[in-house]
Amino acid sequence: MPKFLKDTAIMLLDSGVESYLLALYGMSIPTLRKLHKPESKQAPVVGLYGAAAELLVKACLVQAQGIKSM
Secondary structure, eight states, X not given: OOOOSOHXXXXXHHHHHHHHHHHHHHHHSOOOSOOSSGGGTXXXXXXXXXXHHHHHHHHHHHHXXXXXXX
């Protein structure tokens, strides 16, 4: 089977998916400590979603324009 994706793009896609899965797991884990601000409960999860989105966009850029696009 021919290889269509660049190695760097594959690495970035894998990292983005792993970050996304970590965020999903983080949403399902109950909070064990009292939070000062209840609004900040999901802040780490939202950060992981942002990191996943960034990695996936970078993978598309690397595939289209090469490593110099990062």
